[in-house]
Amino acid sequence: MNALFSYLVFPGFLFTAGIGCVASWLDRKVTARVQWRVGPPFFQPVFDLAKLMVKETVIPRGCVRTLFLGAPLFGLAAVTLVSTLIWKILLNPETAFAGDLIVILYLLMIPGLSVIIGGFSSRNPIASLGASREMKLMLADELPFILAVSVPIIQAKGSISLGFILGYQETYGMILGTWSGALAFIAAILAMQAKLALVPFDMAEAETELMGGVMVEYSGPPLAVFKLTRIMMLFTLPMLLVALFMGGVRFSGFGILWSVLKFALLLVLVTLIRNTNPRLRIDQAVRFLWGPVAGIAAVAVVLAILGL
Amino acid sequence: MNMGFKLNALTRSLWVYHLSTGSCNNCDIEILDCLTPRYDLERFGITLVGSPKHADVLLVTGNMTLKNIPRVKKVYESMAKPGVVIAVGTCALGHGIFKGSYICPQCVDEVLPVNLYIPGCPPKPEAILAGVVKLIKHLREKKT
Ligand code: SF4
Numbered sequence: 001m002n003a004l005f006s007y008l009v010f011p012g013f014l015f016t017a018g019i020g021c022v023a024s025w026l027d028r029k030v031t032a033r034v035q036w037r038v039g040p041p042f043f044q045p046v047f048d049l050a051k052l053m054v055k056e057t058v059i060p061r062g063c064v065r066t067l068f069l070g071a072p073l074f075g076l077a078a079v080t081l082v083s084t085l086i087w088k089i090l091l092n093p094e095t096a097f098a099g100d101l102i103v104i105l106y107l108l109m110i111p112g113l114s115v116i117i118g119g120f121s122s123r124n125p126i127a128s129l130g131a132s133r134e135m136k137l138m139l140a141d142e143l144p145f146i147l148a149v150s151v152p153i154i155q156a157k158g159s160i161s162l163g164f165i166l167g168y169q170e171t172y173g174m175i176l177g178t179w180s181g182a183l184a185f186i187a188a189i190l191a192m193q194a195k196l197a198l199v200p201f202d203m204a205e206a207e208t209e210l211m212g213g214v215m216v217e218y219s220g221p222p223l224a225v226f227k228l229t230r231i232m233m234l235f236t237l238p239m240l241l242v243a244l245f246m247g248g249v250r251f252s253g254f255g256i257l258w259s260v261l262k263f264a265l266l267l268v269l270v271t272l273i274r275n276t277n278p279r280l281r282i283d284q285a286v287r288f289l290w291g292p293v294a295g296i297a298a299v300a301v302v303l304a305i306l307g308l
Numbered sequence: 309m310n311m312g313f314k315l316n317a318l319t320r321s322l323w324v325y326h327l328s329t330g331s332c333n334n335c336d337i338e339i340l341d342c343l344t345p346r347y348d349l350e351r352f353g354i355t356l357v358g359s360p361k362h363a364d365v366l367l368v369t370g371n372m373t374l375k376n377i378p379r380v381k382k383v384y385e386s387m388a389k390p391g392v393v394i395a396v397g398t399c400a401l402g403h404g405i406f407k408g409s410y411i412c413p414q415c416v417d418e419v420l421p422v423n424l425y426i427p428g429c430p431p432k433p434e435a436i437l438a439g440v441v442k443l444i445k446h447l448r449e450k451k452t
Contacts (some may be wrong), residue, residue, distance in 0.1 A: 028350075036345040044353050047320040051364070054314045056388045058361055211358035219361040219388035 011087030013080045020231040021045040023267055027234065030271045045231060052224035060122055060217050067121035072218075072225035075114030079229050082107045083236045089162045090239075090248050096163020101153070104162065104240065105146065108195070111229050112138045115204070118226070119214035130213025133282045134197075134204035140289040141194035141201075144187045147297035151175070151184035152244045154304040162243060169247040176245045180303035185245045187297035189266075192237050193273055194289060197230070200277040201285055238266040314390055318364050319444045321353040325363030325387070329380055329416070331370025335397035335430040339367065342433045354440070360387045368420070371399040371412040377419060384420050392423040392443065396436065401425050 006012055024045040032039025059065060082104055089096045112134060119131030152175045153160055156168040165175075175181035194201040205213035215226055242248065242262050249259035280288065328336055342349045343356065357363055360383045372380060384393070393416075398404035400416045416422060426439040 032348070032350060037348040038351050039348075040350050040353055044321065047317070047353055051317040051321045054317050055364070055390070058386065058388050212362060215362070216359045217361060223362060 006088065007080065007084050011091065012084040015087070016080065016083040016232045016235055017228060020228075020233075020235040021049075023234045023238075024231045026264070026267055027271045027274075030268055031275055034272070034275045049224050049228060052227065053221055055220040057220040057222060058217075060124065063123045063217070064121040067117055068217075069222055071114045071118035071121065072222045072229065073114075074117070075111040075229040076225050076232075078107045078110030078114070079232045079236060083232060083239070086162070086236065086239055086243060089166070090243055091251075093163035093166050096161045096166075099160050101149065101160050101162050101165075105149065108237070108240075109138065109142070111233060112195070114229070115214050115226070118218065118222075122217035124217045126211060127214050127216050130204045130216070134214055136282055136286055137194055137197075137201060137204060140286040141191045144289055144293040144297045145191035145195065147294060147301055148184040148188035148191060149244060151180050151297075151300050151304045154301065155181065166243060166248045174245065174247040176247075178304075179308045180300045181245060183296050183300035183303065185241070187293050187300065188241055188245070189269065189273075190293045191289065192241065193270060194285070195237060196233055196270065198270065198274045200274075200280045203279055203282050203285065234267070238263055238270070241266060315447045315450055318390060318392075319447045322364050322440075322444075323355055323357045323362055324365045324367050325357055325360045325383075326367045327360075327369070327380065327383055329368055329370045329376045329400070330373040330412070331397060331399055335369040335399070338430045338433055339369070339396065339436065342436055347433050347437060349437070349440070352440070352444070360384075363387050364391050366391060366393045366420070367396060368393065368400050368416050368422075369396045371403050371406045371409075372414055372416055372419065373411050374413065377414065380416075380419060392447075393420050394424045394426065394439070394443070395422045396426045396431060398427055398429040401427055404429055 008014065025040065025042055028044065029039040059068065085100065085104055085107075089100065116131045116134050116138075119127040119134065152165050155175055155178070156165045159165065159168075169175055176185050197204060203213075205215060215223060218226060242259075246262050249262075250256065251259075326336065326339060341347065349355075360366070366384060366387055368380070395401055395416045399406060402415060403409065403412055406412055417425075424439055424443045426436055428435055431439075
């Protein structure tokens with residue numbers, strides 16, 4: 001009962017979706033302000049989702065029905081679980097278990113996988129093209145992300161537990177404050193951008209060339225579930241980075257303000273990156289992520305082993 | 309779920325699929341103008357989408373050429389309902405300067421159920437905005 005509550009309400013589905021909608025609005029509003037526009041009203045993400053829920057679902061002829069309709073749900077279930085895990089540990093580091101970071105990294109891949117499955121099962125050449133791009137992008141961003149995540153692990157004396165890493169930062173200060181931590185943080189932000197499928201890494205659903213790419217055949221509620229997954233990722237991934245590099249969140253006095261500020265800072269950074277860059281080609285993206293970004297992360301790992 | 313609620317939800321986030329059926333491209337440029345900082349249609353939750361499956365609004369410009377008629381029908385059928393159709397420009401409304409041409413036997417509203425007509429060659433962005441606001445008001449009134 002308790003587990004169900006934390007999965008569905010707090011800090012699971014409802015909480016993550018709610019804050020995710022705020023994050024999504026902030027993202028769009030900042031984008032609009034950067035372009036000197038007014039931007040959408042506060043409840044716009046909610047309206048979008050509500051509208052999609054009441055629309056008709058078009059199922060293309062000849063697609064694999066179960067996979068086509070099931071794929072969005074996989075992604076949603078996975079991202080809800082990740083968010084629940086991260087928040088349980090943030091609220092109470094005792095609930096952490098050995099190796100929880102590996103579980104989190106695994107589960108974070110599932111939303112991407114679900115997009116690929118959905119794209120391929122919809123039997124549309126454009127969607128297949130998008131799905132194959134998404135697959136390459138996943139291969140590309142996983143390497144720098146895991147390298148960057150291994151820096152806090154090395155610093156926290158080799159413990160693969162998010163709870164322990166949080167405890168370590170409590171006593172020794174933020175991991176971001178060290179040289180290796182700062183470098184790993186930069187690599188992690190760029191890999192996160194790719195995981196969130198935002199410009200410059202949105203070639204899987206490039207609106208102008210692929211007409212929505214992997215999602216081209218989706219409409220109505222399944223599309224809403226995909227959008228919701230995206231929105232929840234926009235909250236979950238920055239939160240993971242806050243936990244790994246910036247010492248997690250506090251719930252007393254100014255701590256709350258400071259925690260919100262950390263998250264908002266990361267979010268605005270992501271938005272600014274997205275607004276000041278053009279879309280890369282897939283080969284350029286793979287080269288970029290495996291070259292300079294993975295290089296930075298590798299240097300960070302070496303520095304962390306040297307104890308800097 | 310009743311139709312009124314659906315239409316009300318629709319008016320708060322209209323996603324537009326822009327379909328040119330043989331326009332001179334001037335109307336299309338005016339439509340893109342509506343998204344620029346000066347007019348900013350995103351204030352009303354309106355965005356352009358890339359796939360007709362995502363769209364709530366099919367925005368048709370240009371006089372419909374013979375070759376395009378079956379394609380336009382196909383795009384309209386693949387749009388998830390409920391959805392509305394907007395015809396922009398004199399070409400789409402009648403035939404404008406192409407009247408009597410052998411290549412465009414039918415107007416848009418002889419093929420699709422058009423909900424909103426925006427005349428002009430090309431219509432000003434202000435005219436398009438005024439039309440969209442009228443459409444939203446109309447849809448909201450329909451709900452009660
Ligand atoms: S109405 Fe005028 S501007 Fe628009 S497509 Fe026709 S000729 Fe071009």
